Structures are given as structure tokens and as C-alpha cells.
Amino acid sequence: MHLGNLLTRAANLHGDLPALIRGDVVVADHTALARRAAGLAHGLRHHLGLIPGSRVAVAMSNDPAYVEILFACWRAGLAAVPVNAKLHAREIAYILEHSGAAVVFTDGKLAATVGMAAGAITSAPRILSVDDADYARLVARDPLAQAPVSPHDLAWLFYTSGTTGRPKGAMLTHANLLAMTACHLIDVDPVLPGDRVLHAAPMSHGSGLYIIPHVAQAAGQIIPESRGFEPEELVRLFDRHRRVSMFAAPTMVHRFIHHPAVADSDDPLPGLKTIIYGGAPMYLADKTAALARLGPRLAQIYGQGESPMTITALGRDAHLQPDDEAGRARLASAGPAQWLVDVSVVDESGRPLPVGETGEVTAAGPSVMAGYWRDPDATARTLRDGRLFTGDMGALDAQGYLTLKDRSKDVIISGGSNIYPREVEEVLLDHPAVAEVSVIGAADADWGEVVVAFVVADGEGIDAAALDRLCLDRIARFKRPKRYVFVDALPKNNYGKVLKTALRTRLAEGVDERPGQPSA
Numbered sequence: 455m456h457l458g459n460l461l462t463r464a465a466n467l468h469g470d471l472p473a474l475i476r477g478d479v480v481v482a483d484h485t486a487l488a489r490r491a492a493g494l495a496h497g498l499r500h501h502l503g504l505i506p507g508s509r510v511a512v513a514m515s516n517d518p519a520y521v522e523i524l525f526a527c528w529r530a531g532l533a534a535v536p537v538n539a540k541l542h543a544r545e546i547a548y549i550l551e552h553s554g555a556a557v558v559f560t561d562g563k564l565a566a567t568v569g570m571a572a573g574a575i576t577s578a579p580r581i582l583s584v585d586d587a588d589y590a591r592l593v594a595r596d597p598l599a600q601a602p603v604s605p606h607d608l609a610w611l612f613y614t615s616g617t618t619g620r621p622k623g624a625m626l627t628h629a630n631l632l633a634m635t636a637c638h639l640i641d642v643d644p645v646l647p648g649d650r651v652l653h654a655a656p657m658s659h660g661s662g663l664y665i666i667p668h669v670a671q672a673a674g675q676i677i678p679e680s681r682g683f684e685p686e687e688l689v690r691l692f693d694r695h696r697r698v699s700m701f702a703a704p705t706m707v708h709r710f711i712h713h714p715a716v717a718d719s720d721d722p723l724p725g726l727k728t729i730i731y732g733g734a735p736m737y738l739a740d741k742t743a744a745l746a747r748l749g750p751r752l753a754q755i756y757g758q759g760e761s762p763m764t765i766t767a768l769g770r771d772a773h774l775q776p777d778d779e780a781g782r783a784r785l786a787s788a789g790p791a792q793w794l795v796d797v798s799v800v801d802e803s804g805r806p807l808p809v810g811e812t813g814e815v816t817a818a819g820p821s822v823m824a825g826y827w828r829d830p831d832a833t834a835r836t837l838r839d840g841r842l843f844t845g846d847m848g849a850l851d852a853q854g855y856l857t858l859k860d861r862s863k864d865v866i867i868s869g870g871s872n873i874y875p876r877e878v879e880e881v882l883l884d885h886p887a888v889a890e891v892s893v894i895g896a897a898d899a900d901w902g903e904v905v906v907a908f909v910v911a912d913g914e915g916i917d918a919a920a921l922d923r924l925c926l927d928r929i930a931r932f933k934r935p936k937r938y939v940f941v942d943a944l945p946k947n948n949y950g951k952v953l954k955t956a957l958r959t960r961l962a963e964g965v966d967e968r969p970g971q972p973s974a
């Protein structure tokens with residue numbers, strides 16, 4: 455079994471259902487998509503001369519062509535290397551060189567950056583823009599028959615977002631992505647033929663992975679005209695189309711529900727089926743606000759490039775929890791293991807911990823990557839005894855719901871006690887005047903580390919004393935921030951993840967915008 459089958463099957467069963475949609479306009483049904491992917495597969499193998507297993511990079515903005523390029527690769531027995539379109543030319547060069555890509559697809563907008571990246575490396579890949587006539591000619595070639603592919607062949611080389619250090623290439627096989635697809639359809643968001651998925655988040659990451667379950671079910675892929683996240687455009691699209699799902703980072707959900715077009719609407723988003731959020735913590739206060747505005751149309755995934763979108767899930771029904779302590783804990787959690795995944799929480803020597811105790815989250819199952827590309831040391835550190843060591847800290851409850859704390863490297867150790875920044879962040883975010891917050895540890899001669907909170911205020915009238923009082927009411931004294939730094943924005947990477955390393959550097963360099971001290 456391999457990914458190419460999914461498109462062939464969808465075209466056979468539902469050839470006339472829309473497959474690629476730009477805004478409101480259907481640009482291909484499933485028959486046409488399968489035909490174009492097979493033509494491009496032919497072009498890649500016989501015109502460009504790629505051999506099975508070659509890597510094909512895709513460094514472009516969201517575009518309907520993304521879908522046909524991925525499936526062309528899989529039909530031709532090649533591996534795709536999606537590259538975040540917002541990266542710097544130097545970062546793109548690193549990925550092109552490290553992956554050894556033979557070809558890179560780009561678009562008119564990014565062609566110059568990609569050209570610069572390719573020019574900086576010794577074995578430059580061939581560059582093809584989907585906006586050029588050459589691309590149209592490749593797609594129009596005779597269809598290639600499906601190349602022989604084993605489930606263990608590389609399908610997608612997924613470069614991690616690299617919040618610390620160089621990105622690593624997680625090797626995702628056909629079997630990995632099929633496991634992700636099955637889990638998605640069962641645990642995260644069931645999809646029917648004719649449904650839609652809307653790609654407002656980058657197709658090089660989570661949103662792009664969701665191309666696969668939607669092709670599998672002959673659902674249409676909507677690419678907004680803006681190619682990204684524009685709340686007003688999304689509101690219009692959720693009115694035009696029906697049964698639409700969308701993957702969004704928690705920061706996008708926050709912005710979306712507070713945008714006047716959503717916040718002030720009487721009939722919010724009639725076409726929205728599910729917003730699937732994940733990739734970073736979504737705080738309880740944000741989940742509650744999103745549920746109040748959208749109703750039970752939210753699903754959460756917890757995954758990482760190494761087990762893409764597939765470790766645990768909190769489905770739509772699981773968002774309907776009683777408003778008591780246990781219910782709130784469930785809602786704050788990342789849900790139970792997805793059905794093909796075995797999740798455990800282990801101590802420092804890798805032994806499973808009892809219910810309720812916090813340790814490193816590990817996962818095993820068919821969605822877990824084959825290893826890191828050309829990095830056996832990192833592979834050996836991360837995959838041990840058949841388990842993926844995620845680097846995330848968490849605790850399981852008696853029913854297997856996983857509450858995530860933090861990345862292990864973000865845990866603060868102050869006076870010998872572990873402090874999980876997320877716990878402090880959850881409390882601070884409950885203050886109505888706090889828009890965003892990130893808590894880190896700062897080196898301290900007496901305590902080892904002390905807690906520092908970077909706060910983005912939502913309007914005026916907030917000070918350190920008020921936040922300190924809130925913490926005193928809700929968490930142990932030793933967990934309270936010793937210092938608040940009020941900032942206009944938090945540093946984030948291209949996927950919207952807060953860069954705690956950048957905050958640490960900022961503190962170490964003594965950059966201190968509008969500092970505040972707790973009163974006591």
C-alpha cells in the first residue's frame with residue numbers, strides 16, 4: 455500500500471467531485487487532478503530524468519499545484535521535501551543541500567529567493583516555477599503508470615521548524631503517512647466525499663499533511679486567493695462552501711475568533727465543520743473562548759514532525775466537558791492517544807511512570823518516522839527501543855488523557871523544584887488584560903533559575919502587582935514570576951511558535967522593555 459493509491463481510488467470512485475479550488479473557483483476535479491499528477495510524474499521521471507528515491511523540494515506559497523506535485527512524486531516513486539515559503543534564502547539553501555534535492559518547485563513570487571538559495575550550494579537543484587510554461591508542459595505529458603513503491607519508502611522529508619539549532623529532516627514513509635491518514639479520519643475529523651479542507655496555514659507543514667486524508671476521501675482542497683490566513687476572506691469562504699475543515703495554529707484561532715468579522719457575526723461561519731488546532735499549546739482560556747464563539751467545532755491534535763499530527767487527539771465531542779475541575783482538566787489536555795499510537799510517560803531512565811506523574815512523553819506506532827535523514831546520532835537519541843522520545847513533558851490521567859506541560863528543555867528548575875512554564879502561563883492568561891504570555895527561566899545566583907514572564911498586554915491597565923496577586927491566588931508561591939517584562943509582541947517562528955530561546959537571549963543581553971516587579 456502506498457499514497458499514490460489514494461488519488462487513483464478517489465478518481466475512480468468520485469472523479470467528478472471538486473479536488474482543487476482556488477477561492478470560489480474549482481480548478482480541477484479528481485479525474486483532472488489524477489491526470490495532471492500522472493503527467494507530471496512522467497515529466498519528473500522521463501523528462502527530468504529523476505530516479506526512484508530522488509528528492510523533490512517544494513518551496514512555494516500555498517497553491518493548488520502543491521497537491522499535484524506531492525501526488526506526482528508519490529506516483530513516480532520520489533520523495534517530496536516541502537520547504538516553508540517564509541524561510542530566509544540561507545535556510546532554504548541548507549534544506550536543499552542537506553536533502554540533496556534534484557529538483558525544486560517554486561512560484562513566481564519566491565523564484566528569486568529560491569534561485570539565491572540554489573546558487574549558494576555546490577550541487578544546485580533544477581528550479582521549476584509552477585507559474586512558467588515549462589511546468590504546464592510537464593503536467594500535460596502522457597500519464598506515467600504508478601511506479602513500484604514499498605510502504606517503507608520515503609514519501610515526505612519533513613524538516614522540523616528548528617526552534618533550536620539546525621532543522622532536522624524527519625523521514626516520513628508511505629506507511630507513516632497512511633497511518634496518520636487513518637488516525638485523522640477516525641480520531642480527529644471524519645471526512646466524507648465532497649467535504650472541503652481549507653489551507654490557510656502553510657502547506658509545507660500541518661495543513662499540507664492534511665492534503666492526504668482529504669484526497670483519500672475525495673474532499674476538495676480550497677486554497678484562499680490570499681494563499682494564507684486573512685480572517686475576512688475566510689469568513690467569506692466559510693459562507694460559500696459547506697462542511698469545511700481547517701488546520702490552524704492556536705495563535706491563528708485566537709486572532710480569528712477575536713476578529714470583528716467573526717466576533718460580531720450573528721451566524722458565525724455556517725460552512726465551518728471543524729477547526730483542527732495544534733502544533734503549540736492552546737491555553738484553556740483560549741479554548742473556552744473559541745468554544746463559546748464557534749460551538750463544538752474544534753478538534754485538537756498533538757503531534758510532531760517525527761510522528762506527524764499523530765500522537766494524541768481531543769476530538770470534537772471531547773471538547774464538551776462538564777464545567778467542573780475534572781472537565782476543565784480534560785479540556786486543557788491534549789486528549790488520549792490516537793488509535794494506532796501507544797503513548798507512555800517515562801522517567802529519566804525510560805521507565806513508565808504511574809498515572810498522574812510528569813515525565814517525558816514517548817510514542818510508538820506506525821506513524822513514527824523511520825529516523826532523521828543523514829543524522830544517525832540524532833536518530834539514536836530520539837528513537838530508542840522502538841519508541842519516539844518527544845522531548846515534551848506530560849502526565850497521563852487514569853483514562854489516558856495526556857496533559858502536556860512543556861518541552862523538557864523549557865522546564866524551569868528554581869531552588870531545586872521543577873516549574874512548568876505552561877502552568878504559570880495558563881494562570882496569567884486568565885487575566886482579561888493579558889493577550890499573550892510566555893514564561894521562561896532566567897539564571898539566578900541564589901535559586902539556579904527564577905521565573906520571568908514576558909507579557910503582551912491587551913490594552914491599558916495592567917501591572918505586575920495585579921498579575922502577582924492572580925498568581926498568589928492560584929499557584930504555589932515559588933512558581934510566581936519574580937519579574938514581568940511587558941513587550942509589544944512575542945518572538946515567533948514562521949509557524950507561529952513562540953521562540954523561548956530568543957526570549958532567553960533577550961534576557962541574557964539585558965534587553966528589558968517596560969520591566970515590572972511584583973509588589974511582594
Ligand code: AMP
Binds near residue numbers: 731735757759760
Ligand atoms: P513540529 O515538529 O514543528 O510540528 O513541533 C512539534 C512540537 O509542538 C511538539 O513536540 C510539542 O512541543 C508542540 N505541540 C504540538 N502539538 C501540540 C499541542 N496540541 N499542545 C501543545 N504543544 C503541542
